Amino acid sequence: MRKQNFKIILSFLLIFVNTFIFSQKKFTIVLDAGHGGSDHGANRTYGDIGRVAEKDVTLAIVLKIGSMLEKNKDFKVIYTRKFDEYPSLSDRTNLANRSKADLFVSVHCNSSQRSGAYGTETYVQGPDQNDTNLEVAKRENDVIYLDEKDKQVFGSYDPSSPESLIALKLQQSKYLESSLLLGGLVEDNFVNKDKRFSRGVFQKNLHVLRMNAMPSVLIETGFINHPEESHYLASDKGQEEIAVSIYNAIIDYKKAIDRKSGGFTSTKKPEPEKPAEVPLKNDFRVLLMSSPTKYNDGDPALKGLNYILPIKENGQYKYYYGVTNMASVRDINIKTAKDAGFRNAFAVGFMPNQKLNSGYYTIEVFTGKDKLNGNSPILLTLKDVERTKENGIFYYTYGKVYTLEDAVKLQKDIEVKGIKNTIIQKVYK
Template identity: 70%
Template sequence: MINSSFSPKKYFLLFGILFSIFSFAQKKFTIVLDAGHGGSDHGANRYYGDLGTVREKDITLSVVLKVGRMLEKNKDYKVIYTRKIDEYPSLTERTTLANRSKADLFISVHVNANTKTSPYGTETFVQGPDQNKTNLEVAKAENDVIFLDEKDREMFASYDPKSPESLIALKIQQSKYLESSLLFGSFVEENFVKRDKRFSRGVKQQNLHVLRLNAMPSVLIETGFVSNYDEAVYLASEKGQDEIAESIYQAVLSYKKALERNGSASAPREVEKPEEKPLKNDFRILLMSTPTKYTSTDPALKGLNYILPIKENGMYKYYYSTTNLASVRDNNLKTAKDAGFRNATSISFVPNQKLGVGYYRLELAVTAQKLSSNSYMLNTVKDITRTKENGKFYYTYGRFSTLEEAVKMQKTLEDKGIKNTVIEKVLK
């Protein structure tokens, strides 16, 4: 007998609730496995007569594939690989893949190296400020690969992990997924010690590009030192790779159980913000205007990078960074003021705007004595103009209708070894 009070509307409502609960229960724990380096980037490597060349990219790929196969046997996990073959995905592609997949955990596997042969052991890094100066070489080794890829050069062009502005930005976001990352890292290192009888150098915080942009708990695991012969033998062996993979796999199981005990299937996520629309104009931060010409490393610039000097009416104006996003502009302004430029202000630049009257040129050098005919600059750049004013010789080059054209030529000359040039606005 059908109960008349059980209407179709109530039925569909109940079905919807049950479906939602079932869907949540069935949601797989998504893990992105990243085999460090790859393709033309061999990573750390050493040649040993009996072993041949032991390469980081081969070890990391083998370990990651082993971890992945273990996880894929469990229906609760979804595994995404940044690479499954010998290729080089850019660091941008690796982090973008993880973020778009809404992953619950990002694991990047690497192999360590040192100029000395004695260091050995494992260590796991999570995103954060440098805690130990000895970690800087690890960061440099992993971050340097960023310059192998065009996309990475664009993405990270305005990022220097040692600059004041980067450290300020890092302080804002360093704790976002820190606790969860540290928890997983501790499981990894504990397994290396207890299961594999390895020496652990601990879980450390480090400012690493492949972790910095991830919107999820993330770790970078250094599985051992290829520069240490005994560890190189272990890392290159099937037995060693199996043990490393098993320890990482068991750490994932322990981590997921710990989250479930705390009533969360995954780490908390930030509420997605609406995409910011670009502004019509570009914005640079004017730091100061002075008759003094500074080089890019002069202390007067207070350690800030990506400075564009523009000379106008005999004054050098120093502009910091450039963006067409309001949030980035405001952050750049705050960074400049935090660095000591209290009167810094944002200036609007119309992209590709031609000067109504006048043009841009490059001031290549200002010298007290006339340059020798053997000067590298004079022999590298043709059609340089030399003038003498107030007892000094000014060497200038080119005639450009837009600032962008002048910047492009400036970079071309810098690639040829001619540095510290200044763009000059000539009004007539």
């Protein structure tokens, strides 16, 4: 009897352990091979290798990426297509959203009216940064007219209207940083590992990315109209190298995200422990830019980045991104800032709880050409607000503290009281 009871208990334990292990959240990635079916995408015919069609190249690369990822138990791989068919743009984005994917990677090939154009590009969803690369946006977006469902979903969207632009910024802002991180890792691998030419990471209004509720990138793996690059894209060697570079970027991306957010529970055996990273003595913030202009959260000048701390000093607003005392995270933050467009961004060290010997911090709560009246919510809420006037502008400041940490705390206390868009100001005696 005891032996039978032991077997029953053991069976329940095994069921419990297996259920626990396999219920752990896997990192779900949707791989999208661009075009397909009747939509050939970019294509050219060459005498020695015949026709090179984008739909065939992208499918070959995606299947290679997926095959590598499927060997890693931490990943769940979903394909928008695994053979020569055409899923609509709506089908692709709906699949990703229904699957609650953590990442969407769309693989494409480029083409241009300029025969000399070559190199790789990666796009993340966002308002167009400039008028370049319009060929890409037009070509990738025009496929909505191949499918009736896409016409209904995307056809009424007017990218030139202010309402659409605002909605686009709001929808994509929380995914932009992560998308830029992956885009930068992909392009770095193309350059450093495959020795190819990278044209960069760009924001572009692309319909296949616009409705995705997760970080998303569209990778242009090369130009089909460029003879040399087209031969590389059509070769098994070229497709393998591209797939490995994208795969490694996805692995590095997941490691970076895990480090920032706590990550996903791994079901594989733990690797031998590496020496723990030692925290640095200083906190590091990434200086994006200095400007005489004050920008509020969400302003296009901040290029979709969050966690920005503006500090006013000597009449200039300095915009700092992120804060960490770990070297690896500091380097990730620098890369994210540069990929967002702040090419001259660099890390600045701040000694924790260091007092200003020659000055103090205060909170700038309002600036304007007119004085605040006595019924102003700011003056009614905060006592002992100081007012100064310089060059016809009134400045209202509140409080006096001697460390940056105390200034940040004071600023948050003010925000809780309903006073927004304040600025920490460094004042020298």
